[in-house]
Amino acid sequence: xxxxxxxxxxxxxxxxxxxxxxxxxxxxxxxxxxxxxxxxxxxxxxxxxxxxxxxxxxxxxxxxxxxxxxxxxxxxxxxxxxxxxxxxxxxxxxxxxxxxxxxxxxxxxxxxxxxxxxxxxxxxxxxxxxxxxxxxxxxxxxxxxxxxxxxxxxxxxxxxxxxxxxxxxxxxxxxxxxxxxxxxxxxxxxxxxxxxxxxxxxxxxxxxxxxxxxxxxxxxxxxxxxxxxxxxxxxxxxxxxx
Amino acid sequence: xxxxxxxxxxxxxxxxxxxxxxxxxxxxxxxxxxxxxxxxxxxxxxxxxxxxxxxxxxxxxxxxxxxxxxxxxxxxxxxxxxxxxxxxxxxxxxxxxxxxxxxxxxxxxxxxxxxxxxxxxxxxxxxxxxxxxxxxxxxxxxxxxxxxxxxxxxxxxxxxxxxxxxxxxxxxxxxxxxxxxxxxxxxxxxxxxxxxxxxxxxxxxxxxxxxxxxxxxxxxxxxxxxxxxxxxxxxxxxxxxxxxxxxxxxxxxxxxxxxxxxxxxxxxxxxxxxxxxxxxxxxxxxxxxxxxxxxxxxxxxxxxxxxxxxxxxxxxxxxxxxxxxxxxxxxxxxxxxxxxxxxxxxxxxxxxxxxxxxxxxxxxxxxxxxxxxxxxxxxxxxxxxxxxxxxxxxxxxxxxxxxxxxxxxxxxxxxxxxxxxxxxxxxxxxxxxxxxxxxxxxxxxxxxxxxxxxxxxxxxxxxxxxxxxxxxxxxxxxxxxxxxxxxxxxxxxxxxxxxxxxxxxxxxxxxxxxxxxxxxxxxxxxxxxxxxxxxxxxxxxxxxxxxxxxxxxxxxxxxxxxxxxxxxxxxxxxxxxxxxxxxxxxxxxxxxxxxxxxxxxxxxxxxxxxxxxxxxxxxxxxxxxxxxxxxxxxxxxxxxxx
Numbered sequence: 001x002x003x004x005x006x007x008x009x010x011x012x013x014x015x016x017x018x019x020x021x022x023x024x025x026x027x028x029x030x031x032x033x034x035x036x037x038x039x040x041x042x043x044x045x046x047x048x049x050x051x052x053x054x055x056x057x058x059x060x061x062x063x064x065x066x067x068x069x070x071x072x073x074x075x076x077x078x079x080x081x082x083x084x085x086x087x088x089x090x091x092x093x094x095x096x097x098x099x100x101x102x103x104x105x106x107x108x109x110x111x112x113x114x115x116x117x118x119x120x121x122x123x124x125x126x127x128x129x130x131x132x133x134x135x136x137x138x139x140x141x142x143x144x145x146x147x148x149x150x151x152x153x154x155x156x157x158x159x160x161x162x163x164x165x166x167x168x169x170x171x172x173x174x175x176x177x178x179x180x181x182x183x184x185x186x187x188x189x190x191x192x193x194x195x196x197x198x199x200x201x202x203x204x205x206x207x208x209x210x211x212x213x214x215x216x217x218x219x220x221x222x223x224x225x226x227x228x229x230x231x232x233x234x235x236x237x238x239x240x241x242x
Numbered sequence: 243x244x245x246x247x248x249x250x251x252x253x254x255x256x257x258x259x260x261x262x263x264x265x266x267x268x269x270x271x272x273x274x275x276x277x278x279x280x281x282x283x284x285x286x287x288x289x290x291x292x293x294x295x296x297x298x299x300x301x302x303x304x305x306x307x308x309x310x311x312x313x314x315x316x317x318x319x320x321x322x323x324x325x326x327x328x329x330x331x332x333x334x335x336x337x338x339x340x341x342x343x344x345x346x347x348x349x350x351x352x353x354x355x356x357x358x359x360x361x362x363x364x365x366x367x368x369x370x371x372x373x374x375x376x377x378x379x380x381x382x383x384x385x386x387x388x389x390x391x392x393x394x395x396x397x398x399x400x401x402x403x404x405x406x407x408x409x410x411x412x413x414x415x416x417x418x419x420x421x422x423x424x425x426x427x428x429x430x431x432x433x434x435x436x437x438x439x440x441x442x443x444x445x446x447x448x449x450x451x452x453x454x455x456x457x458x459x460x461x462x463x464x465x466x467x468x469x470x471x472x473x474x475x476x477x478x479x480x481x482x483x484x485x486x487x488x489x490x491x492x493x494x495x496x497x498x499x500x501x502x503x504x505x506x507x508x509x510x511x512x513x514x515x516x517x518x519x520x521x522x523x524x525x526x527x528x529x530x531x532x533x534x535x536x537x538x539x540x541x542x543x544x545x546x547x548x549x550x551x552x553x554x555x556x557x558x559x560x561x562x563x564x565x566x567x568x569x570x571x572x573x574x575x576x577x578x579x580x581x582x583x584x585x586x587x588x589x590x591x592x593x594x595x596x597x598x599x600x601x602x603x604x605x606x607x608x609x610x611x612x613x614x615x616x617x618x619x620x621x622x623x624x625x626x627x628x629x630x631x632x633x634x635x636x637x638x639x640x641x642x643x644x645x646x647x648x649x650x651x652x653x654x655x656x657x658x659x660x661x662x663x664x665x666x667x668x669x670x671x672x673x674x675x676x677x678x679x680x681x682x683x684x685x686x687x688x689x690x691x692x693x694x695x696x697x698x699x700x701x702x703x704x705x706x707x708x709x710x711x712x713x714x715x716x717x718x719x720x721x722x723x724x725x726x727x728x729x730x731x732x733x734x735x736x737x738x739x740x741x742x743x744x745x746x747x748x749x750x751x752x753x754x755x756x757x758x759x760x761x762x763x764x765x766x767x768x769x770x771x772x773x774x775x776x777x778x779x780x781x782x783x784x785x786x787x788x789x790x791x792x793x794x795x796x797x798x799x800x801x802x803x804x805x806x807x808x809x810x811x812x813x814x815x816x817x818x819x820x821x822x823x824x825x826x827x828x829x830x831x832x833x834x835x836x837x838x839x840x841x842x843x844x845x846x847x848x849x850x851x852x853x854x855x856x857x858x859x860x861x862x863x864x865x866x867x868x869x870x871x872x873x874x875x876x877x878x879x880x881x882x883x884x
Contacts, residue, residue: 011263
């Protein structure tokens with residue numbers, strides 16, 4: 001299943017989504033399979049959820065059903081049962097293989113209110129010119145230091161954020177829009193790690209909270225820096241509902 | 243006047259706070275109505291954090307009842323945490339509703355539900371953030387009418403200066419009645435301003451408008467008289483009682499939050515009221531008489547509620563759920579119905595008898611048997627007689643052993659400390675009970691793999707109960723007594739490891755006591771605490787005893803009374819209590835006699851009037867209500883397969 005996390009629902013955490021999704025499964029009467037054991041839980045595997053505060057046009061999960069169903073019907077029923085802002089884009093019957101393995105990279109868009117495109121471009125240039133940009137982040141295991149540079153395949157400024165990344169709140173000009181292609185590595189390099197890197201190499205300090213949207217994730221073409229549709233192997237004909 | 247959403251101004255702040263999801267609204271089943279076409283607009287507040295306030299049954303019921311009414315709009319607001327509060331003050335964003343993010347000050351009415359007095363500082367903070375003057379007397383026609391409800395409203399005197407009005411009892415009918423008064427007054431062009439609409443509300447006898455009453459004090463500091471200061475205002479204000487629960491099947495469409503909250507289940511009230519007569523229990527005294535929802539109506543509400551929410555747990559709520567006349571058929575019927583659906587059922591009943599275990603067994607037929615709670619409340623037989631909770635040690639041990647033999651490994655026993663006439667010995671007998679329970683459990687099951695947790699709460703005397711005259715135990719003695727109990731349990735080599743012990747220190751109980759039985763002079767203390775930074779007093783990490791005591795010293799200076807006077811002092815029969823003009827229906831002479839019976843070793847025991855006949859507590863006669871119980875003789879029908 002390909003779904004989006006839009007608008008004010010970007011403030012939900014992954015756990016919030018999980019609870020809402022499992023309730024939607026019951027309301028939509030989806031014949032979900034349950035794990036065996038003392039406290040059975042529905043067979044849903046989530047992959048690479050976007051962080052709290054980050055919107056996404058490209059979230060994915062896998063569902064195990066107890067009965068074969070038309071994926072389009074499942075998509076429509078779940079979309080109806082989920083709160084507005086958690087929007088189902090497409091459901092396909094899997095051709096097999098691990099979905100998580102197909103999600104090799106993400107395209108991120110970062111709206112920087114109060115930053116001129118010129119200042120942002122200089123910072124990006126300095127970041128890309130560096131071999132290594134060591135940043136720090138607080139993790140569950142304490143403060144961790146890692147390189148944020150190597151995972152960044154592409155970084156550039158774009159003119160128009162597109163409808164989803166624009167958001168409901170007014171843009172506070174000037175405004176720079178940054179687009180990143182970031183490879184999924186361990187530890188994960190997140191958009192805010194790249195922003196930490198921009199601060200380190202170029203003193204870029206946005207005066208307002210950056211607005212982050214994941215536009216896509218999927219297999220990475222390393223040579224072109226393009227991210228492809230992860231559900232392509234499952235697609236036979238047109239399964240789109242959105 | 244158009245009212246715009248504050249969300250665009252709030253959104254940038256949300257990126258900088260903890261758990262922003264609690265401020266975004268968007269709950270399933272929430273309602274956003276057109277502002278301009280609504281004739282009456284209510285903002286409902288539960289004065290605690292969203293995670294505590296969202297599941298509150300009272301707010302959810304009123305939200306639905308009001309939103310169903312044509313021309314009426316209801317939204318919700320909750321207390322914002324410190325981090326967002328600071329940003330809102332910095333960026334000038336006022337208190338907002340979570341539904342459409344409208345400013346709270348723009349509504350006609352602000353209804354605040356108080357289950358506990360510890361939400362008072364959060365009320366002041368919300369008013370201030372909303373830009374509504376703290377004092378009712380400073381508000382103008384443009385400000386909302388601030389109305390309190392909930393159990394704490396049975397003595398709203400400590401917050402009287404901050405309220406325009408308070409209502410006692412069940413809110414459904416009175417909220418609609420208030421709505422009609424406000425609608426009519428607005429339709430007439432709001433004649434006479436704020437004073438007029440409050441006078442109209444007060445005239446009906448069911449709405450208390452504190453500032454229409456003057457309070458005088460005696461030379462020794464007690465309340466002397468509370469008298470109406472204008473014509474057309476009743477001497478006493480009566481509580482509201484909804485009869486025939488089946489005709490009020492709410493909530494139907496429970497709000498399903500995106501954020502994690504303290505209760506994640508579909509709850510249905512299976513009855514209101516309790517007449518077991520436990521003397522410490524304010525809820526049992528102020529919600530009389532017992533009114534059951536019928537088995538058929540419960541079955542339908544559960545079916546509809548699960549379909550509307552997708553919850554996987556059902557809670558059967560009431561003050562003592564095992565007492566419903568058809569509880570066994572309800573439990574069995576629901577357990578049968580949802581046997582294959584992974585729906586778990588819970589029954590917050592703490593009755594100490596074998597029937598309770600049978601019920602719990604039915605409800606957990608295909609689920610977890612994690613823990614079972616019983617509430618003997620008093621550690622000694624003598625103490626249990628004082629509070630009129632007649633459970634013998636034999637009963638308790640037999641019941642708990644039954645629970646262990648039926649597969650429960652963990653039993654929680656709930657007690658109170660600081661009850662009237664209590665001594666160290668009464669509390670130390672809790673240890674004897676716990677040991678006897680483990681001993682009997684080990685013998686019955688043949689295993690040492692059983693545990694019991696002793697959980698203790700400090701007793702706070704509450705208004706409108708037989709203990710309203712009692713002295714509260716000071717926190718030093720409470721703490722000493724509980725330390726002794728802990729030592730005894732800890733030093734027990736044979737059973738100590740199988741017994742857990744949980745208690746809180748006695749200090750918050752003293753503040754609760756001050757607020758519970760306080761009068762209008764306590765309002766200055768609450769305000770001072772709020773000005774000193776007090777918020778979220780129900781949270782141990784935010785509560786500061788020293789802040790409260792410091793504030794009380796300053797605010798009560800010159801009054802001749804202090805915190806001890808409000809808390810650890812026993813009252814006499816002749817003293818006017820601050821809430822005597824607020825009528826829960828209970829006959830004052832009956833309450834006094836019940837108080838005497840409690841402290842007299844030969845005093846009478848009170849039976850339950852559902853089964854043993856009326857003992858004239860006064861409620862039904864005074865308020866024209868009656869006991870409404872089954873059995874109806876009906877069964878829950880299986881649902882047809884979809």
